[in-house]
Amino acid sequence: MHERIAVIGAGALGSLFAGRIAASGREVVTIDIDLARLSEIERHGIRWRENGIERHARPKAASARNIDGPINIFLFTTKATALPAAIRSVKHLAADDSTAISFSNGLRHETTLMSLSGDTTPLLAVTDVSADLVAGIIETHGRGTIWIGGVDASSRRAVATATELLRHARFTVEPQDDPRPSIWEKAAFNAALNATATIAGKPVGFLDNASGRWIFDAVAREVVSVANALGINARLSTVLERVDHALSAQGDHRPSMLQDRDAGRPTEIEAINGAIVEMAGKVNIDVPVTRTLANLVRILEPTQQARGLSAGICEGDASIRV
Numbered sequence: 001m002h003e004r005i006a007v008i009g010a011g012a013l014g015s016l017f018a019g020r021i022a023a024s025g026r027e028v029v030t031i032d033i034d035l036a037r038l039s040e041i042e043r044h045g046i047r048w049r050e051n052g053i054e055r056h057a058r059p060k061a062a063s064a065r066n067i068d069g070p071i072n073i074f075l076f077t078t079k080a081t082a083l084p085a086a087i088r089s090v091k092h093l094a095a096d097d098s099t100a101i102s103f104s105n106g107l108r109h110e111t112t113l114m115s116l117s118g119d120t121t122p123l124l125a126v127t128d129v130s131a132d133l134v135a136g137i138i139e140t141h142g143r144g145t146i147w148i149g150g151v152d153a154s155s156r157r158a159v160a161t162a163t164e165l166l167r168h169a170r171f172t173v174e175p176q177d178d179p180r181p182s183i184w185e186k187a188a189f190n191a192a193l194n195a196t197a198t199i200a201g202k203p204v205g206f207l208d209n210a211s212g213r214w215i216f217d218a219v220a221r222e223v224v225s226v227a228n229a230l231g232i233n234a235r236l237s238t239v240l241e242r243v244d245h246a247l248s249a250q251g252d253h254r255p256s257m258l259q260d261r262d263a264g265r266p267t268e269i270e271a272i273n274g275a276i277v278e279m280a281g282k283v284n285i286d287v288p289v290t291r292t293l294a295n296l297v298r299i300l301e302p303t304q305q306a307r308g309l310s311a312g313i314c315e316g317d318a319s320i321r322v
């Protein structure tokens, strides 16, 4: 079948996906609200560097309103905060048998995905493929995996099709019957690593020391115990292995939350640590380290910083108070 694929969110991760899918010979369009980014992709294509080798591909690029439907497979690669708006913007492109996949970090995206259309098959994916968009080129470090699954058994065909598409684009994909353990394992990883890197203002490699590892271990234990109390079989050993892998193979990567902080954008802290703290409350589990990281990142959010500045506190003072 000749599927039409759209990647919504042409940032770091979405550009890597669109570039690799286009290079694999499939028809793919990148959609974004950033018109300057779209025209850059239109004019120059997408460039990315993996294992030191630069690659290039030319997917189509357009804003949602300038595309004709239907789209068979939607890959949402916006930040969790932008997912509802991104879904609303492409509703007119959905068909009865479309598949919508979210790659956003964080929890609770299934309900949001279902708002695309009643007939669309929602799939949940998480990945530790790393992508940094620096001066127009995507840098990806080390190996990464995509874990993907549906909300029930009726999604199996859609999971198989998406797996084939992504493997053809040279991604390592592990299809899941139940994606919830992978989603919680990834949330545990991000709650630990992304938040700490953001607070420290440092890439992953700087966190590979006894202090960093103490925080990662504590957060991983807290989050896994919440998942387990909810009946989700997330594994501590898996989270700690992923942390080890990131520390050893993705040392230069600035986690997406830190990239947001660098750019002065709001972060995904509420979809990750915030959502975990909320779910922990439902099962009466205390998650003090995850909560502390959430609060530290909140203090650094642009809205909080703006309040501090309007109260006459200079940036130096504000960070000393953190």
Ligand SMILES: NC(=O)C1=CN([C@@H]2O[C@H](COP(=O)(O)OP(=O)(O)OC[C@H]3O[C@@H](n4cnc5c(N)ncnc54)[C@H](OP(=O)(O)O)[C@@H]3O)[C@@H](O)[C@H]2O)C=CC1
Pocket: 008, 009, 010, 011, 012, 013, 014, 031, 032, 033, 034, 037, 077, 078, 079, 080, 082, 085, 086, 087, 089, 103, 104, 105, 127, 128, 129, 130, 131, 132, 133, 255, 256, 257, 259, 268
């Ligand atoms: N980067 C990475 O290494 C990894 C990222 N992730 C997750 O993947 C997701 C994407 O991350 P990343 O690529 O880093 O994020 P980026 O911010 O680099 O990319 C997101 C893109 O989506 C665009 N966007 C915002 N709103 C909309 C909308 N309504 N419709 C279409 N596009 C929109 C943004 O435009 P604008 O900038 O103008 O807002 C931006 O170009 C996040 O959830 C992240 O946590 C997961 C694993 C690795």
Ligand SMILES: CC(C)(CO)C(=O)C(=O)O
Pocket: 105, 127, 128, 129, 130, 131, 190, 193, 194, 246, 253, 254, 255, 256, 257
């Ligand atoms: C690449 C990875 C796994 C590293 O933190 C990530 O999830 C992110 O940057 O958001």
